Amino acid sequence: MLFNSLSFAVFLPIVFILYWLIGSKHLRFQNVLLLVASYFFYAFWDYRFLFLLMFSTFLDYSTGIKVHEAESKALKKFWLWLSVIINLGFLCVFKYYNFFTDSFAALLSGFGFRSNFGVIDVVLPVGISFYTFHGLSYIFDIYKKRIEPTKNFVDYSLFVSFFPLLVAGPIERATHLLPQIKAKREFSYTTATDGLRQIMWGLFKKIVIADNCAEYANMVFNNYTHYPGSVLAMGAVFFAFQIYCDFSGYSDIALGTARLFGIELIRNFAFPYFSRDIAEFWRRWHISLSSWFRDYLYIPLGGSKGSKLNQVRNIFIIFIVSGLWHGASWTFIAWGALNALYFMPLLLLKRNRNNIETVAQGKLLPRLTDVLKMSLTFTLTVFAWIFFRAEDIPHAFSYISGIFSRSILVLPTGESFMGGTVNVGAVIVLVVLFTVVEWIGREHQFAIAKTGLGWPKPVRWVFYLSVVVCIFYFTGVSQQFVYFQF
Numbered sequence: 001m002l003f004n005s006l007s008f009a010v011f012l013p014i015v016f017i018l019y020w021l022i023g024s025k026h027l028r029f030q031n032v033l034l035l036v037a038s039y040f041f042y043a044f045w046d047y048r049f050l051f052l053l054m055f056s057t058f059l060d061y062s063t064g065i066k067v068h069e070a071e072s073k074a075l076k077k078f079w080l081w082l083s084v085i086i087n088l089g090f091l092c093v094f095k096y097y098n099f100f101t102d103s104f105a106a107l108l109s110g111f112g113f114r115s116n117f118g119v120i121d122v123v124l125p126v127g128i129s130f131y132t133f134h135g136l137s138y139i140f141d142i143y144k145k146r147i148e149p150t151k152n153f154v155d156y157s158l159f160v161s162f163f164p165l166l167v168a169g170p171i172e173r174a175t176h177l178l179p180q181i182k183a184k185r186e187f188s189y190t191t192a193t194d195g196l197r198q199i200m201w202g203l204f205k206k207i208v209i210a211d212n213c214a215e216y217a218n219m220v221f222n223n224y225t226h227y228p229g230s231v232l233a234m235g236a237v238f239f240a241f242q243i244y245c246d247f248s249g250y251s252d253i254a255l256g257t258a259r260l261f262g263i264e265l266i267r268n269f270a271f272p273y274f275s276r277d278i279a280e281f282w283r284r285w286h287i288s289l290s291s292w293f294r295d296y297l298y299i300p301l302g303g304s305k306g307s308k309l310n311q312v313r314n315i316f317i318i319f320i321v322s323g324l325w326h327g328a329s330w331t332f333i334a335w336g337a338l339n340a341l342y343f344m345p346l347l348l349l350k351r352n353r354n355n356i357e358t359v360a361q362g363k364l365l366p367r368l369t370d371v372l373k374m375s376l377t378f379t380l381t382v383f384a385w386i387f388f389r390a391e392d393i394p395h396a397f398s399y400i401s402g403i404f405s406r407s408i409l410v411l412p413t414g415e416s417f418m419g420g421t422v423n424v425g426a427v428i429v430l431v432v433l434f435t436v437v438e439w440i441g442r443e444h445q446f447a448i449a450k451t452g453l454g455w456p457k458p459v460r461w462v463f464y465l466s467v468v469v470c471i472f473y474f475t476g477v478s479q480q481f482v483y484f485q486f
Contacts, residue, residue, distance in 0.1 A: 001044040002481070003253045004206055011041065016260055024186050031158050031181060034261065038163035042127070045167075049125040052090065053161060059086055060135035061156045064142045064149035076143060083139045087132050094124055096328045127167035129325060133292055134160050138174040140296055147175055155181050162263070164254040168247070168481055170268040170288035177265070185262030194449065195259030197464075201448050202252030204467055206481070208474045209434050210246035212427045213238040221389055224399050229408030232399060239389045240382045241431055244273060246482045247286070252446055271442045273381070273435075274359050276373035278342040279352035281381060289325070293318050308348065315347060316340045326388070331396060335387040342380055358443050430474070 001008050015037045022029050043050045063083040070076040138159070141147045150156050159178050165171075220227055220235025227235070251268035258265045272284035282290050294303075301314045316337065323336020346352040359374065360366040366374070383400075390396035441447035448467075452460035 001041050003250060003257075004203060007044065011037075012257065012260075019261055020187050024184050027182075027184055028154070030185070031154050034163070035154055035158045035161060038158065038161040038166060041163040042161065042166055045126050052125055052128075053131060054157075056087065056090070056131060056135055057157050057160045059083060060138055060160070061149075061153055064139055064156075065151070067139060067142050068149045080139060080143050084136065087136055091128060091132050094128060096324075130169045130171055131160055131166065133171045133289075137171070137292060137296065141174055147178070150174075150178060150182075152182075162258070164257040165265055168250050168254070169286075170251060170254065170266045171292050172266055172288070177263070180263050188262065191259050191262065195256040197448060198252050198256030198259070198446050200256075200464065200467055200471075201446055202249040202254075202256060203471050205245040205249030205252065205434070207471050208430060210242045210244075210249055212474060213242040213245070213431070216424060216427065217242050217389070221399070224395075224402055227402070228410040228412070229403045229405045230410050231412045232403045233408065234412055236382050236386050236389075236399075236403070238427075240273075240378075240385050241434075243385065243388070243482055244269075245434075250481050255446075267445065271358075271438055271447075273378055274374055274439065274442055275377050276355045276359060276370060277346055277351070277377055278339065278380065279346050280355040281377055282339070282343075283356075289322070293322055297321065304347075311347060312344065315343055319343070330393050331387045331390050334393060334396070335384055338384045338387060342384070361443060364440075426474075 001011060015033070019030055019033055022033060024030070039050060039053075042053060060083055063079045066079040067076050067083075070079060138147075138156075142149050150159075155178065158181050159172070159174060162172075162177070162181075217235050217239040220231060221239070224232055224235070248269040255265050255267070266288045268286060268288050270284040270287065272281050275281035275284055298314055298318045301317060302310050303314060304311055319336040319340035320333055321336070323332040323334070323339075326332045326335075343352070346354075359370050386399055387393075387396045390399060437451075438447045441449060441451060444450050452463050455463070
């Protein structure tokens with residue numbers, strides 16, 4: 001079920017009304033309702049994979065208890081590794097088997113050997129990377145004695161399967177979400193209206209910005225040999241806004257939806273395109289995944305301790321694994337490795353923690369040096385996104401060579417973008433206006449979190465109505481959420 005679908009527009013109000021009719025005095029029934037609703041939400045896509053989700057849930061619930069109750073460290077490790085191997089085994093079979101066998105076969109053929117590995121023709125279960133990491137973090141935290149396992153199977157199942165975060169995150173931690181699931185939740189009008197504003201802004205980002213940018217990004221990337229370098233550069237920028245507004249828009253809808261039920265999810269984006277270096281970008285982009293790899297991979301590897309060589313090794317491991325998490329393709333690995341290279345100067349010069357606070361905090365305009373730093377960081381990020389978007393490595397290099405050609409000086413024309421449902425000029429204006437709104441609201445949880453709260457009610461509602469009208473007016477060809485494939 002898609003957040004921007006009619007089915008979800010019917011599903012959400014029904015669940016919301018039933019949930020609060022049950023009332024906060026009946027927490028157990030509220031959680032059961034949310035769990036049933038979550039399973040229905042997931043089964044709406046493909047009911048067959050619901051059983052895989054249930055099995056993964058039962059596995060981690062059971063092994064979590066076994067890890068906690070084991071009397072010896074060896075037995076604790078046994079149950080820990082049993083969960084890790086089975087979870088990652090499913091992930092590898094569904095997501096990576098064909099990639100690894102094809103890559104190994106290509107390697108063997110390079111040495112003159114023939115191989116005939118079978119190909120598995122399966123559909124990737126939506127959200128498997130997300131709910132697998134939910135379960136693994138739970139097991140790791142029990143092993144490290146950060147939490148104790150819950151004995152309530154419904155509560156744990158809801159932690160893994162809560163429908164706002166089930167298929168595309170954010171990747172939650174048991175230390176953050178489980179206490180909320182176990183605690184009594186009172187209805188708050190302020191929290192609910194704040195959630196509705198965040199849902200509205202998420203839909204605006206997805207439908208108005210991401211989907212319309214996607215039309216032109218797809219047009220350019222799929223026919224890149226027909227366009228001059230200037231248009232290719234514009235196509236890469238369109239994709240940069242597409243993927244940001246698509247994924248952060250989804251996260252906004254997820255966080256806003258959770259607030260309707262009195263639950264606060266982990267923030268997943270903090271205006272990453274206003275970052276002044278790559279380290280700051282990765283502290284602000286897909287925060288739940290970046291922090292997951294930091295806590296469960298980077299720090300156990302040694303983190304920033306030890307020799308410079310070890311630090312460099314750890315950075316490359318975490319970025320390459322992050323790239324591989326996004327997809328079974330060499331383009332994602334190249335994207336991860338490129339970001340690791342971007343990170344190297346900051347690491348070696350010990351400047352990776354320089355920009356912690358929000359840029360131009362408390363000010364309307366940034367300093368010139370901040371503008372230059374943000375521009376450079378955004379340019380590097382857009383360049384890396386080419387690998388993320390390309391079909392394969394040759395496609396990425398051909399696209400890049402097309403940009404860095406003499407045709408980069410050819411001015412794009414309207415004819416270059418014929419075929420979209422909305423004029424390209426209108427999309428550019430929308431992107432600029434969107435960026436201005438994001439800049440103004442960059443110190444808040446989401447861009448319009450505080451917009452209009454101090455205005456007279458009629459003016460405030462005119463603003464909200466304008467956003468809703470834009471959502472309907474600029475609805476183009478519906479595009480699947482980018483991160484559903486991960």
